[in-house]
Amino acid sequence: MLKSRSFATIIRKKSQLLHQIRTWFWEQGYLEVQTPLLVFSPAMEETLESISCDGRYLHTSPEFAMKHLLAQGLCKIYQIVPCFRGEEEGRHHSKEFSMLEWYRAGIGTQDLMNESIDVIYSCAKALGVDIADFDCIPTAELLDPNLPEEEWMFRWVDEIEPNLPPSVIVYDYPKWGAALARIRGEKADRFEIYINGLEIGNAFHEELNPSVIRTRWEKGNANRIQKGKSPHPMDEDFLQDISQMPRCSGIAIGLDRLLMALLDITDIKDTHVPNRRES
Amino acid sequence: MKYQTSQFKNGLKVEMDNTPYNMVYFQFVKPGKGTAFTRTKLKNMLTGAVIERTFRTGETIQAADVETVEMEFLYLEGEDYHFMNMDTYDQISIPKSTIEEESKFLIEGSKVEILYYKSRPVNIDLPNFVEAEITICDPGIKGNTANGGSKPATISSGATVQVPLFIEQGEWIKVDTRTKEYVSRVKK
Numbered sequence: 197m198l199k200s201r202s203f204a205t206i207i208r209k210k211s212q213l214l215h216q217i218r219t220w221f222w223e224q225g226y227l228e229v230q231t232p233l234l235v236f237s238p239a240m241e242e243t244l245e246s247i248s249c250d251g252r253y254l255h256t257s258p259e260f261a262m263k264h265l266l267a268q269g270l271c272k273i274y275q276i277v278p279c280f281r282g283e284e285e286g287r288h289h290s291k292e293f294s295m296l297e298w299y300r301a302g303i304g305t306q307d308l309m310n311e312s313i314d315v316i317y318s319c320a321k322a323l324g325v326d327i328a329d330f331d332c333i334p335t336a337e338l339l340d341p342n343l344p345e346e347e348w349m350f351r352w353v354d355e356i357e358p359n360l361p362p363s364v365i366v367y368d369y370p371k372w373g374a375a376l377a378r379i380r381g382e383k384a385d386r387f388e389i390y391i392n393g394l395e396i397g398n399a400f401h402e403e404l405n406p407s408v409i410r411t412r413w414e415k416g417n418a419n420r421i422q423k424g425k426s427p428h429p430m431d432e433d434f435l436q437d438i439s440q441m442p443r444c445s446g447i448a449i450g451l452d453r454l455l456m457a458l459l460d461i462t463d464i465k466d467t468h469v470p471n472r473r474e475s
Numbered sequence: 476m477k478y479q480t481s482q483f484k485n486g487l488k489v490e491m492d493n494t495p496y497n498m499v500y501f502q503f504v505k506p507g508k509g510t511a512f513t514r515t516k517l518k519n520m521l522t523g524a525v526i527e528r529t530f531r532t533g534e535t536i537q538a539a540d541v542e543t544v545e546m547e548f549l550y551l552e553g554e555d556y557h558f559m560n561m562d563t564y565d566q567i568s569i570p571k572s573t574i575e576e577e578s579k580f581l582i583e584g585s586k587v588e589i590l591y592y593k594s595r596p597v598n599i600d601l602p603n604f605v606e607a608e609i610t611i612c613d614p615g616i617k618g619n620t621a622n623g624g625s626k627p628a629t630i631s632s633g634a635t636v637q638v639p640l641f642i643e644q645g646e647w648i649k650v651d652t653r654t655k656e657y658v659s660r661v662k663k
Contacts, residue, residue, distance in 0.1 A: 243505075243509055243510050243511075283511075284503070284505055284511075285503060286502055286503030286504070286505075287502050287503070288502070288503075288504070289503055289505060345509075346510075349506070349508075349509045349510060349512075350512070350529065350531065352506065352509075353504050353506060353512045353514065353529055354512075354514075354529035357504075357506075358514075358527075369508065373508045373509070375508065386508075388507065388508070395506060395507060398507040398508070448507075
């Protein structure tokens with residue numbers, strides 16, 4: 197793909213994308229924030245692997261620190277930041293990638309879906325590309341929510357993901373997939389955005405009860421230990437922050453992948469300035 | 476021998492259900508909500524059909540016992556195609572039913588890659604181009620140039636390809652075996 201397009205063009209498009217995102221959030225009254233990249237607790241989620249660095253960890257996302265800001269009373273915040281994840285390497289995965297993450301107090305997943313679509317459309321327009329109208333589908337319409345977790349995940353990757361509509365938001369996940377989202381009824385109140393089968397973003401209506409998160413964290417750590425992996429250190433400050441957060445929703449969008457989706461790039465490496473020793 | 480998902484790469488020869496497959500595509504997939512998988516496309520080395528298969532991380536797949544050996548096609552006898560390894564002078568034969576499609580482009584003296592699976596020859600890989608004599612074709616029409624239409628012509632090995640109208644029976648042509656298309660006229 198990239199062979200036919202000069203690298204400078206990609207850089208230029210990426211710059212336009214960043215400019216459009218910052219313009220959009222500025223106009224909507226969001227604050228751009230910066231939080232530490234070196235953290236003491238890299239993640240809660242069992243399946244995330246981190247990269248350690250000088251006694252700390254490179255963050256896997258700015259989630260904990262941004263939630264601290266929410267607990268401090270900031271209501272509309274966003275961040276564009278590199279994130280780091282161990283053991284993730286492939287056409288759609290990189291150990292280092294750019295994240296656009298934002299949180300807004302007082303809204304649920306429905307409002308956040310609308311904001312997300314608006315951001316993506318504005319980016320597409322800025323880059324002069326068209327994307328299909330978004331479908332919104334509850335996951336239960338695609339896959340039986342009562343399947344065991346392992347089988348559900350396998351069939352999601354094997355059957356569902358490759359056959360999703362071109363632009364789609366899937367929402368309401370099985371309860372075991374709640375991560376940091378609240379559970380409403382029997383469903384995890386979260387959604388994901390896919391463009392052309394590529395997972396672009398991941399959103400939560402945030403859980404505000406620290407003991408619920410503590411229980412999930414402990415369960416995840418127990419599973420990690422069973423698999424011979426080191427547990428993710430429990431972040432007590434973060435648990436305290438949760439109890440002080442307003443009702444809010446947040447989303448993380450992989451910017452490299454958004455660029456891939458908008459420009460029909462098939463390998464995430466083609467959106468990065470190469471580490472020359474690798475290439 | 477078995478391969479782990481972390482060893483997957485294009486060109487890996489693997490075995491499932493007693494069939495050898497060539498891995499023509501693989502992709503690491505890790506949904507934001509869970510564990511990692513590897514999506515693959517596997518090409519059946521006997522039929523050429525491509526299937527899709529998803530593997531869980533840590534899952535293994537059997538390595539296929541395959542090797543390829545270059546040999547020269549000697550002659551057709553009855554329903555058997557005879558080949559010779561030009562290094563060892565070993566001769567083998569493969570029945571026509573095994574290489575039905577490929578055999579239509581087998582010209583005596585051409586070098587092919589013989590695929591062995593569990594020590595048995597099971598398929599052949601043709602050279603990308605072969606030169607063959609046209610054995611059956613309608614007469615050429617005077618005044619036609621290379622820009623004209625086309626007509627079917629049968630080559631000595633049995634395949635039928637579309638050729639320009641000016642080509643005559645008894646002429647030699649070069650054919651692309653991958654697309655099964657006429658490339659050019661060959662002076663013999």
